[in-house]
Amino acid sequence: MDFMGYSAQEPEPALIGEFPATDAALSARLEAIDPEGYARSRNHLDGAVSRLSPYLTHGFISVPDVVTFLQERHGLHTEHKFIFELAWREYFHHAWTRIGDGILSSLRHPPGNGYRTEIPEDLLTASTGVKVIDSAVRTLYGTGYLHNHARMWLASYAVHLRKVDWRIGADWMYGHLLDGDLPCNHLSWQWVAGTLTGKPYLFNADNVERFAPSMASRRSAIDCSYDVLQHIAASDTDVGREAQQPEPIVPPPLLPLPAALDQSSATIPENRIELIHPWNLRSQTGHLRVLLLRDFHQRWPWSARRWAFLQDRVKFKGYQCLAADSSEIPLLLSDVEADALAADHPVYDKALLTVSRVRPVPRQFRNPESFCSSFSSFWHQVNKGHGAA
């Protein structure tokens, strides 16, 4: 069966290969940013978004470097919409550094009772029959990237209409995204579920029609008023799949650290090395080792597409890898003088802290000492005085 112009057995091809792991690709993305177009059209699926996220998540560039570029090139102020969105990223990272694994549990009372602990088969295989949702799942699998609005719609449908525990949905999406980032992803799912702010995010077919006209999904479960949606969201009943669905597709598997990157750590020839890691893959030279924590990736597997992105970066830059369990790091590096850059990544940072001289990660906005439970309190705090670090 042909669905929305592409074969049911294949991922949507549109964005495949759109994210080469190169400095040239990053530069092209930066050069293409159109701040005014962004401010006008960011919420539209075909709007002028930057698609910088895989490069930011993997540390090809830092948030302050993006801001400096935008200020020099376009004279942007810190109140500009683009920089405001980057502040959300830093807010989520602030939360992670302050409450650690707390981001993985509901910060407020979760919706419903005993929501699903597995993704329904039709959702997993992009065959719910709700056009915008099936398209999002196919795009996620086929490209590793989703527009922000598609992420919101997919998460809202999963939690509020299909009664999936937000945490299960978040883990699933995280593994398939090239920009999968635990605080941005899991706290965004909490925002949608209502466990971050107390208010669930709901959307209907009118909303989809406005921001993605070709995906409107009329005559489906989302084609109703917000009053009806609120009623559905407040109940424990799964609306189920639609009467008509496209052929299911096979979800790509999620994998732990692949053998090609799991390189032996037995010998470290230099007595002074610089450790970098998957969240800090900026262009750099020296006695570099890309540290890969097997236990982290065992717990948080990734798609083959994301591993290929990382592997390409390692290959293009000629980096060597150093794979180990977190607990092995102190012994492994006991005879080595090591420098490392932190990442606002508690698991990697903890492992790095067993190594001397960990430099703090560059931030655009300072990191408040105590946890700000809302973005607005964070924004208020970082903008007291001069705000930007």
Ligand SMILES: Cc1cc2nc3c(=O)[nH]c(=O)nc-3n(C[C@H](O)[C@H](O)[C@H](O)COP(=O)(O)OP(=O)(O)OC[C@H]3O[C@@H](n4cnc5c(N)ncnc54)[C@H](O)[C@@H]3O)c2cc1C
């Ligand atoms: C359910 C859900 C899951 C998400 N999971 C992730 C994730 O795993 N990793 C991730 O980086 N972002 C995540 N986001 C946030 C946002 O959707 C993406 O950062 C954005 O869509 C990336 O595309 P872009 O680079 O084209 O964004 P642009 O709109 O061009 O924004 C530029 C940069 O600003 C930051 N940014 C923009 N919007 C947000 C936001 N709402 N929250 C945090 N940072 C933002 C990102 O670093 C982004 O690259 C998620 C959002 C939702 C609703």
